[in-house]
């Protein structure tokens with residue numbers, strides 16, 4: 001029976017949008033506003049409610065370095081088309097001159113080399129990562145403040161009409177594209193708020209030293225970013241961006257969560273690529289503290305974290321694999337040795353069956369589980385089990 005006068009709830013989101021939001025929250029730390037905006041736009045698109053003849057959505061991401069501006073674009077692609085590399089990335093600084101613009105759109109017929117140029121922004125390139133379930137393309141213009149006038153005009157056309165005209169006059173349709181733009185404008189002002197010069201009394205100093213970034217500071221950073229963007233970019237551009245989001249500096253707790261996500265990705269890599277050598281590693285809290293200390297910086301956010309993980313954890317582990325000290329089915333505890341000031345690796349168990357390895361990682365790495373499908377690939381699991389037992 002149809003009920004009339006039933007109150008409807010317009011704040012509820014659909015299942016796909018809910019899934020996207022939950023998945024992004026597992027991968028991206030401390031940037032709720034950016035997640036919400038992406039999810040809103042995605043839902044508008046999936047219900048056919050977004051403005052016709054325009055890209056699915058256009059975002060301008062500002063904010064300090066190493067806070068997730070690029071990562072959230074990859075993560076969105078990862079969640080929607082299961083491929084973080086599905087992002088077509090254009091570093092605006094690399095397209096300053098007209099011959100460089102030709103790399104993007106190809107050169108007109110008759111020009112030398114016309115036939116050999118494959119424009120970076122053709123329809124085929126745009127559509128190459130579409131899946132049966134999701135036909136959205138992800139285009140990222142990085143550091144737009146470095147764009148030349150020619151690139152700028154091209155970008156305005158895409159934002160306005162969702163169309164790009166290639167050198168040979170073919171049209172590229174961007175109406176199924178999410179356009180992300182990042183910029184470092186205002187970075188100096190933002191970092192002046194975050195990193196006052198040594199010796200200067202600052203109301204934010206104590207909070208930065210304690211690792212917590214308060215709401216007031218975040219608001220200040222946010223406002224200074226948006227003001228800088230309005231000063232730097234022409235109004236017709238700022239008005240064309242559906243959403244401008246200033247990414248927030250990450251505090252110590254958030255960096256710790258980023259570390260957990262990164263460690264989960266390393267475990268996933270071990271599962272994906274090790275075949276017979278799939279094993280489980282488990283870092284202790286003091287090992288994590290050490291990685292965090294070595295890999296984060298108020299100034300560079302989470303940017304140096306990956307490098308620290310590669311150098312201090314992944315590289316030694318690859319030595320352990322190469323020298324047969326770690327084999328399929330092993331459990332390796334990673335601890336911090338305070339006397340030596342470095343990580344130590346201890347074999348805690350061996351010959352673990354794949355389903356057990358899966359259980360352990362699901363429990364300890366549930367920050368990731370579900371978002372990227374952190375599962376021991378079935379085939380790897382079987383091989384690891386055989387290899388593991390055979391070797392041990």
Ligand SMILES: Nc1ncnc2c1ncn2[C@@H]1O[C@H](COP(=O)(O)OP(=O)(O)OP(=O)(O)O)[C@@H](O)[C@H]1O
Pocket residue numbers: 027028029030031063064065066067068069070071072184247250258261262301302303305306
């Ligand atoms: N908010 C976050 N959530 C999860 N991971 C993050 C976050 N911020 C940074 N990271 C980690 O740090 C790395 C660097 O971050 P990212 O490339 O997104 O920085 P950015 O904000 O684009 O900086 P830049 O302005 O220098 O380009 C990411 O690959 C990711 O591993």
Ligand SMILES: [Mg+2]
Pocket residue numbers: 069070071142182
């Ligand atoms: Mg970036």
